[in-house]
Amino acid sequence: MSGSTGKWREEQVLIICPGSQTTLAQMGCNELTPPQHRFPTRMFPDPEEEGQFRPFHTYKRPKTTAGIKGEGGEDDYEWVEDVDSLEGAIYPIQAGHIVHMDAFLAFLEHVHQALTTTYHNTPIMLMASPQWKKGDCEVISRYIFEKTKTPALCLLHSGLATQYGLKWPNMTVVDVGFEKVDVTCVYEGRVVGHNDIGPENMGDTEREESERKQGISGGEFFTRKLMELLKDQGFDHEMAEQLKKSPVCEVLPYAADDKELMELPTEGGSTAGSNGTATSSAAPVEGPKIITTAAGADDDLGLDGEEKVVNEEGVLDVASLVVSGQTREFLAKQEKLKAEKAKAGRKGKGQETDAAAAAKARLPNSKRVKTIFHYEELITEDVPVAAPVVPAPAAPAPAENAAPTDVEMADSNAPSAAPAVDSGAKAGETAAKPEGEQTQSVAGATDPPTAAPAPETAAPPATERISRRVRRDIEVGLERFLFADRKEIDRIVDTIYRTVQDIDEMYMRPGCWENVVFVGNGARIRGLKDNIMQTLQARHLISPSSATMFTSELPSNIGTPSGTGSQTPTGSFTGQLPTSSSVNPLLQAATTAASLGVPGGPQGQVVGADGQMQPSHHFHSQTPTNIKLATLPTYLAEWTKNGFEEAMFLGAQVAARLAFCIHNLDAAGLEAQRSMSFGRVDYNELGPKGIRSHSMLT
Amino acid sequence: MAQPPLSSSVQPTDVYGGDEVSAIVLDPGYIHTRAGFAGEEMPKQVLPSFYGHITSSQRDVFGDQAIYPRADFEIRNYMNRDSAVEDWDTATKIWEYALIDRLGVPRPTPASKNGLNNKPKPAADGDVEMADEADLDETENYEKPMQENPLLMTEPAWNSPKAREKAIEICMENWACPAFWLSKTPVLAAYAAGKATVLVLDVGGANTSVTAVFDGMVLKRSVQRSPVGGVWLSSQLRSLFETSEPKVEVVPRFMVESKKPVEAGQPAEARLKTFDFQISPSFRAFEEEGVLKEFKESVVEVWKGPGRYLAQGNEDYAKNLPGRVFEMPDGSNQMWREQRFKVAEGMWDENAAFPSATEEGKITKAQTVPGLIKAALDAIDVDVRPALLANVVVTGSTSLLPGFNDRLHHELTAMFPSVKVKIHAAGLTSERRFGAWIGGSILGSLGTFHQMWISRKEYEENGAGIVEKRCK
Numbered sequence A: 001m002s003g004s005t006g007k008w009r010e011e012q013v014l015i016i017c018p019g020s021q022t023t024l025a026q027m028g029c030n031e032l033t034p035p036q037h038r039f040p041t042r043m044f045p046d047p048e049e050e051g052q053f054r055p056f057h058t059y060k061r062p063k064t065t066a067g068i069k070g071e072g073g074e075d076d077y078e079w080v081e082d083v084d085s086l087e088g089a090i091y092p093i094q095a096g097h098i099v100h101m102d103a104f105l106a107f108l109e110h111v112h113q114a115l116t117t118t119y120h121n122t123p124i125m126l127m128a129s130p131q132w133k134k135g136d137c138e139v140i141s142r143y144i145f146e147k148t149k150t151p152a153l154c155l156l157h158s159g160l161a162t163q164y165g166l167k168w169p170n171m172t173v174v175d176v177g178f179e180k181v182d183v184t185c186v187y188e189g190r191v192v193g194h195n196d197i198g199p200e201n202m203g204d205t206e207r208e209e210s211e212r213k214q215g216i217s218g219g220e221f222f223t224r225k226l227m228e229l230l231k232d233q234g235f236d237h238e239m240a241e242q243l244k245k246s247p248v249c250e251v252l253p254y255a256a257d258d259k260e261l262m263e264l265p266t267e268g269g270s271t272a273g274s275n276g277t278a279t280s281s282a283a284p285v286e287g288p289k290i291i292t293t294a295a296g297a298d299d300d301l302g303l304d305g306e307e308k309v310v311n312e313e314g315v316l317d318v319a320s321l322v323v324s325g326q327t328r329e330f331l332a333k334q335e336k337l338k339a340e341k342a343k344a345g346r347k348g349k350g351q352e353t354d355a356a357a358a359a360k361a362r363l364p365n366s367k368r369v370k371t372i373f374h375y376e377e378l379i380t381e382d383v384p385v386a387a388p389v390v391p392a393p394a395a396p397a398p399a400e401n402a403a404p405t406d407v408e409m410a411d412s413n414a415p416s417a418a419p420a421v422d423s424g425a426k427a428g429e430t431a432a433k434p435e436g437e438q439t440q441s442v443a444g445a446t447d448p449p450t451a452a453p454a455p456e457t458a459a460p461p462a463t464e465r466i467s468r469r470v471r472r473d474i475e476v477g478l479e480r481f482l483f484a485d486r487k488e489i490d491r492i493v494d495t496i497y498r499t500v501q502d503i504d505e506m507y508m509r510p511g512c513w514e515n516v517v518f519v520g521n522g523a524r525i526r527g528l529k530d531n532i533m534q535t536l537q538a539r540h541l542i543s544p545s546s547a548t549m550f551t552s553e554l555p556s557n558i559g560t561p562s563g564t565g566s567q568t569p570t571g572s573f574t575g576q577l578p579t580s581s582s583v584n585p586l587l588q589a590a591t592t593a594a595s596l597g598v599p600g601g602p603q604g605q606v607v608g609a610d611g612q613m614q615p616s617h618h619f620h621s622q623t624p625t626n627i628k629l630a631t632l633p634t635y636l637a638e639w640t641k642n643g644f645e646e647a648m649f650l651g652a653q654v655a656a657r658l659a660f661c662i663h664n665l666d667a668a669g670l671e672a673q674r675s676m677s678f679g680r681v682d683y684n685e686l687g688p689k690g691i692r693s694h695s696m697l698t
Numbered sequence B: 001m002a003q004p005p006l007s008s009s010v011q012p013t014d015v016y017g018g019d020e021v022s023a024i025v026l027d028p029g030y031i032h033t034r035a036g037f038a039g040e041e042m043p044k045q046v047l048p049s050f051y052g053h054i055t056s057s058q059r060d061v062f063g064d065q066a067i068y069p070r071a072d073f074e075i076r077n078y079m080n081r082d083s084a085v086e087d088w089d090t091a092t093k094i095w096e097y098a099l100i101d102r103l104g105v106p107r108p109t110p111a112s113k114n115g116l117n118n119k120p121k122p123a124a125d126g127d128v129e130m131a132d133e134a135d136l137d138e139t140e141n142y143e144k145p146m147q148e149n150p151l152l153m154t155e156p157a158w159n160s161p162k163a164r165e166k167a168i169e170i171c172m173e174n175w176a177c178p179a180f181w182l183s184k185t186p187v188l189a190a191y192a193a194g195k196a197t198v199l200v201l202d203v204g205g206a207n208t209s210v211t212a213v214f215d216g217m218v219l220k221r222s223v224q225r226s227p228v229g230g231v232w233l234s235s236q237l238r239s240l241f242e243t244s245e246p247k248v249e250v251v252p253r254f255m256v257e258s259k260k261p262v263e264a265g266q267p268a269e270a271r272l273k274t275f276d277f278q279i280s281p282s283f284r285a286f287e288e289e290g291v292l293k294e295f296k297e298s299v300v301e302v303w304k305g306p307g308r309y310l311a312q313g314n315e316d317y318a319k320n321l322p323g324r325v326f327e328m329p330d331g332s333n334q335m336w337r338e339q340r341f342k343v344a345e346g347m348w349d350e351n352a353a354f355p356s357a358t359e360e361g362k363i364t365k366a367q368t369v370p371g372l373i374k375a376a377l378d379a380i381d382v383d384v385r386p387a388l389l390a391n392v393v394v395t396g397s398t399s400l401l402p403g404f405n406d407r408l409h410h411e412l413t414a415m416f417p418s419v420k421v422k423i424h425a426a427g428l429t430s431e432r433r434f435g436a437w438i439g440g441s442i443l444g445s446l447g448t449f450h451q452m453w454i455s456r457k458e459y460e461e462n463g464a465g466i467v468e469k470r471c472k
Helices: A101-115 A134-147 A158-166 A218-229 A237-245 A268-275 A304-312 A318-322 A330-342 A348-361 A421-432 A486-501 A508-513 A528-540 A585-595 A601-605 A637-642 A644-661 A667-676 A680-686 A688-692 B088-102 B161-174 B185-192 B230-243 B281-298 B314-320 B339-345 B369-378 B382-389 B404-415 B429-433 B435-445 B447-451 B456-462 B466-470
Strands: A014-017 A022-027 A037-040 A057-062 A077-082 A124-128 A152-157 A170-176 A181-187 A190-197 A371-382 A407-409 A465-476 A516-519 B024-028 B032-037 B045-048 B050-054 B059-061 B073-077 B151-155 B179-184 B198-203 B208-214 B224-226 B256-260 B269-272 B324-327 B333-336 B392-395 B423-425
Touching: A014 A101, A014 A644, A022 A101, A022 A644, A037 A101, A101 A134, A124 A134, A124 A158, A124 A644, A134 A152, A134 A680, A134 A688, A152 A158, A152 A644, A158 A170, A158 A181, A158 A190, A158 A516, A158 A644, A170 A486, A170 A508, A170 A528, A181 A486, A181 A508, A190 A486, A190 A508, A218 A237, A218 A486, A237 A371, A486 A508, A486 A528, A516 A528, A516 A644, A528 B256, A637 A644, A644 A667, A680 A688, B024 B088, B024 B435, B032 B088, B032 B435, B045 B088, B059 B088, B073 B281, B088 B161, B151 B161, B151 B185, B151 B435, B161 B179, B161 B456, B161 B466, B179 B185, B179 B435, B185 B198, B185 B208, B185 B392, B185 B435, B198 B369, B198 B382, B208 B369, B208 B382, B224 B369, B230 B281, B230 B339, B281 B324, B314 B339, B369 B382, B369 B404, B392 B404, B392 B435, B404 B423, B429 B435, B435 B447, B456 B466
Parallel strands: A014 A124, A124 A152, A170 A516, B024 B151, B151 B179, B198 B392, B392 B423
Antiparallel strands: A014 A022, A022 A037, A057 A077, A170 A181, A181 A190, A371 A465, A407 A465, B024 B032, B032 B045, B050 B059, B050 B073, B198 B208, B208 B224, B256 B269, B324 B333
16 A cells, blocks of 8 residues: 555655635645745636536626727627636635635636646645544545545644644644634644634524624734724725834834833824924834835925935835834924935935934824825726727736836736735835835825826826826825724734643643744734733733642642551641731742652552553643744744744645655654645545545544 | 454444444533544544623634624623533533534535535445435535534533533524534543443542442442532632732733733732723633633642641641742742742642632532542442542543542541552643543544434423433
């Protein structure tokens, strides 16, 4: 049998990590890179054939032949794919549950076809959410083995995948997803506890959509909260989403003594900050990635002239503007700007040193009441031309013909990619660079959110539907902190606590408390994981002063007095209840216990009646006495850059190597490897149900 | 998993052979309801049998994640203190929630929709032909879940015939299960221990029971039970806290916003949460139980013996043992020394029990663990006693208290000095907690068990009364 479990090369393995929104996929696991491909997890019903699906929205439109409209016959219509449209989209995975199996299978097929060329020699590593039902896994394996020629399939629990990626044997994985949060406790490579929060009725496909979506959690919850708070300012979902991803939006640290449980900035403390909302380049706390090329300064005091000077340098950089982690005091800024003007070389470097000098005067984002949020949106419009309107199927061409206004051409790769803020910022940067000549008229600093006007004259004659990236500056106030709904964070905190504390074997709990890791792109919200950890520590940590560390383990080591009295404790122990006497009773207890002769050794079990009394060592301490974030590996530079929020993908690659590519194992290793994945031979023997024993789901 | 190749002489019982029939094992208890697929080593779903009832909308919510502070929220339990089902309507709902929503027992999909019959099957080499399993009448039972899964349910040894009939009715009428079996928890606990003739001591949440099982059959006269279980122990803890000086107040976890470390014995410095709605007493009690559970896990210990705790000198000795510190959710903490032995002593010695405020909290000598065992053995034939005492199986989560087995051994050897006593207690916490479920999982996955099921047809022919005849 072992001979038939063919070995594959690392570059042959197809790795798919489906998510509710984005599916990460890659061919090959030889490099352990961040995912090379991201597919939006959605399908569209095929309008031509019932029950079939297509990856993009498809619609009929009249054929245009040489500019003459057809006469309306059947032949004059053609099917067009619109990659940007979401019309009729089916999201097969919602909050981790597979709600539309057919679409999901079609989606798998789509991913498979997009990435593989060899059809029969590509084992698949498919990550499974904990919400997947047993039946789901069987249907998937059945489909994969019967509809494709895949030689082997490995289903991998997403919590375990994270564990493989981060290599700690014991950990608690908190996966903050789109609409759900999963908490999985892993102990020595086994899932020992799992809970999730998310929609209560997701699995019940018979209910109404709105009813099923009640009680969502995860990243989407926060977006909706933001939207709700900023409804009066006309925020829609997309705006809220961008705001959430922008650095100005953050979860403030947990402040146990504050009424609001966070320290909100107040008007009095930061008047300057609220006026001079200059954004600056150097953002040391915001992560190393943001390359700072300029400091753009916006304010509402009628300094447009100066602003223009800055902007005409051609260094206006959306990305770094957005990174308004710091600000400068208004006057200091003005001076600095003048100084800058005086400088011959108006390079970013010079500014940076200045910025460092002015660092004192700046206020971090968390101290400012208001700040400017730079919203970018894609406006797709049909530009009037002589010929009939011809909408382009794909995103428009690059931006040579850019309007010389505050409008940027879309970077055509951007819309589907880059869900993460950082990569988004990067894309923005690249988009901005060619636009050296743009003259930004600072319009929107304090204005209500209105789209910056795009001058009519600027539109070049075009024959295409073009998408333009429009930037708006919107002032947001404390909403950007208040969106961190306490109830929701408490829900996550409680779930983590409950999951770890409900692990049956008590000795496993400390290991899980000491390695908490947050994954899932929802965890990228600034400050969220810190706040959760702070809450856990403030609320649940068993303080070391209570001396559980000294005493709790001792009793099981001390034998009951034997007949000879050899074990009878002697010593100066008074046996009083601890009081607030001058001697710390706990310390006393600890020292006394030590004098009792802890090396109870085997005698500790003297009373153990017979061989059946197994437990020689009980762990009975109260937990948690230590709650820590797991240390993330540093040896994978690319992943450090990418962030470990997608560590499950890394883990899936590691697991794929183990399951499919390791040679020369001993017999036990071979056996273990065989049960890691489900090969075609096994499938033929066991049928789809074999996936239960040949997978990494528990 | 190494599976021996199927020999051609054995007709596969399922499409792909083997023991696999996807039976479901459902083990309802007072504290938890456990559900999972037969053949697995642990129940996949362990739900509290307590559930939330929202009084304003008359809605019930199930599962741990639904139980949090809410307005107009009460905690109820569909089981009663006898570990039997009290509220059958809710029982049906909570079981459906456990099995279908949580466990994911597949709702059958008609063949036309399962995505595999859209095109003619490609003649892939080496693939197994799919059997036409969906040939059943698609429409008739479509609304009913679980028509593909036999169900194995557990019941306490003292279950009433009426309750048994009700169970099969729900299974057959509401869920359209193809087959059903009802098994008593002591028998299953015996299977989990791999033995057929045992004396089962089940120290559970609401009950402690002693049952003699002989050759896989419960000896009815031997069944003894008393309320001395986890819940009773909690009430003892409350009495202990009441009588402590100063009084110890149990602040449930949900009320604490944050706490500060304080020295032992000092008043707590915690910031409590405020709620703009009334917290119902039942919810608070449920949450307090959680704290008490933690206390039981980490502090309470059974006096190992020899001799009772109240015997000469033992208490003084216990006072000299190093204590354990327990920190309440609000941060106040205190060292517990001899009290942690004393509080569990009532299980063994009625004189040591804390005085109880309620009538049902008081126990008699016959209700202690030794009393139960004695009564059970007295009720059965002398000849089988040695065989039973050599196979004492301890199960139930309250038996996880440290020292429990040692004490039991002492008590038994003192009671039956001439008989060899051997105690079997699973080492893993989960095996002890889910003993009956695990036994059900073993039983439900045995190939031979297929001949035992009460099939749907039998039920239709004989009615619900068949369960009395078949499930002895």
